Amino acid sequence: MEETIGKPNKRDRKPKGVYAREGVYYVSFYYNDQTGVRRRFRKAVGPNKKEAEDYLGKKRAEAREGKFFDVKKNKKISFEEFGKEYLERHSKIYNKSYVTDEHRLKCLNKIFGAKYLYQITAKDIEGYKIARLKDDIKPATINRDLSLVRSMLNRAREWGKLIRPNLCAKMRKLRENNVRLRFLSKEEITRLYDMCHGELLAFVIFALNTGCRRGEMMALTWQDIDIERGQIHIRDSKSGRGRVIPMNKTVKNLILSLKKQPDSPNIFSSYHREAFDAALTRAEITDASLHSLRHTFASHLVMRGVDLVTVSRLLGHMSIQMTMRYSHLSPEHQAKAVGVLDGFLGPTSKKIDTKWSQGRILENMVEFEYSTSRYN
8 A cells, every 4th residue: 555645744754865745755865976076866756655765775875886877978988098189189289288298197197097087086186186295296296287187187078078077177276386496506507417418418508508498499490590690599489479599609509519300300309308307316416307407597697697687588488577586596786786876875975973873763762652652
């Protein structure tokens, strides 16, 4: 005999997740699917409350066992497999950081490579942060890695390979500390030169004397070099605007000593990342990277008295604010700058009685405190 719905009895409470509406019992509950996304299940069962309760228990058990999810719509594509497609269809075409993306994917594949795209959860993302921080990887690097993951999952949704929401879309970034600029001292530069050979040595010398970004150097062709005028033409920079960098004697002699590659118009065939890292280790240089060569170029220019506007133009910065980070590196230059006011805005012959001045200042302070206390 079926139980019909009558007047509700306070003692006969329905279990949470079962409710009645217009003579029909419904079941409703929330669960987390395989991807960590919170979803709601709701369905009409019928006029029998006991059947509704049993149905609710069955569906909750299926949810706990992972049998409840509609993952057929999400194609079974591994993160590593999709990474190759992403590089070819997106990164190589639209990103100037293609080489960097390729390197980042090698690190990301160690954690996410075997997982299907729909299996990557918010917990996995947080776990990646923790693991990389334990390896002493900088927060800025971790944030860039996860920005790449976010971009990949966005493209996967656009290309119909992923149905579920992108869990990285609202990912919390780690706080970055970009105050300190790592640049090499003259002694460190000498040690680094001693540990580099062949094209790697040429690459390091060029970077230290031009301040070019790695991508700019890798894109340089022989047509971009004007030996007669002593100019290097950067056609495609990070800012999207080209610029001209004058060559000093060191760079000009280096260019003249290099041989053209028979199968490529580019000046450099590789930046030899692994060899560069090994050279840093042998030279006992810590906390430095290839980008530190660009900071070294700018830092030593500023410390030798070159104005920030000129440095900004050589670096190809969009605004002078980006170059202001180097301003604290020129104390001698700043001291020399304020020194031009000596004898112009200050007394030159009349001596100041320091003791009298200090005493007079103290008297004025006491008098000021007394006068103000009368009104408080």
